[in-house]
Amino acid sequence: MADAATIANTMTVAVGPVILMGPPGAGKGTQAKRIMARYGVPQISTGDILREHVRKVTELGCKARSYMDRGQLVPDDLVCDMVAERLSRPDCKRGFVLDGFPRTVAQAEWLDQYLEGKLFENNGLKRIPLVVIKINVSYNSLLRRLAGRRSCPTCGRIYNVYFQPPRVADLCDVDGSLLTTRRDDCEEVVSERLKEYEQETLPVVEYYRAKGQLHEIDGERPMEAVTAEALGIIENGNRL
Ligand code: AP5
Secondary structure (H helix, E strand, C coil), X not given: CXXXXXXXXXXXXXXXXXXXXXXXXXXXXXXXXHHHHHHCCCEEEHHHHXXXXXXXXXXXXXXXXXXXXXXXXXXXXXXXXXXXXXXXXXXXXXEXXXXXXXXXXXXXXXXXXXXXXXXXXXXXXXXXXXXXXXXXXXXXXXXHHHHHEEECCCCCCEEECCCECCCCCCECCCCCCECECCHHHCHHHHHHHHHHHHHHHHXXXXXXXXXXXXXXXXXXXXXXXXXXXXXXXXXHHHHC
């Protein structure tokens, strides 16, 4: 159940646009869910949305699947159209947390254009600057995190057999579903995902650094410590 501080924040804080960046396994999804719980703004995970399209065998899912299975990025035009549709929904009016987007400089430029002049609501309309948070984690930790990751196909909760195991092995604490391993968490696909990150997404980090919008945090610490620092950055960013 939400505590009083959470409810107060959910009611009054306009969060604006937040981007979580970092390599595969850095903890973007984990932290996005915590930020969402804190402020009541949606997590927009392009990976989750694409996986849902693949599962439902939609036209987009059929186009995206071969890229995802190889650990490569899905083409920009497909992803940007998908994000535009999601951001146009009413639940994004107070803000949103982007997890896994943008991942190329072209996507970042598209997002800047999309956000130009956008206002966010909290008892009035406010221009809130974009906050970009990059979670830094060492290569060896990433490999261990991805190898140990399990997720609930029903509620989306993320576990880790090494760092955050479920109470009963292989079963979700929340709804008892059998936990699953992501198809792209096998060794060869992980190495391709890391390569794509270095080639395509590190330039996006530099794009935001040059604009003075980048905050970096140490993601090697316990999840709670990472969350506390991210929330501090978001709340300070909103006061700018
Ligand atoms: P996507 O789903 O976005 O995958 P990713 O970026 O590779 O990131 P992950 O979801 O693997 O990791 P995460 O950082 O969210 O870590 P998590 O919180 O789960 O993308 C998948 C594919 O979709 C791409 O390869 C591409 O094909 C396509 N795609 C998606 N977006 C796209 C885009 N914009 N453009 C083009 N293509 C796109 O944590 C990992 C594990 O670590 C968990 O088990 C967790 O419990 C554990 N953990 C987390 N934090 C900690 C901590 N502090 N200490 C210990 N363990 C921790």
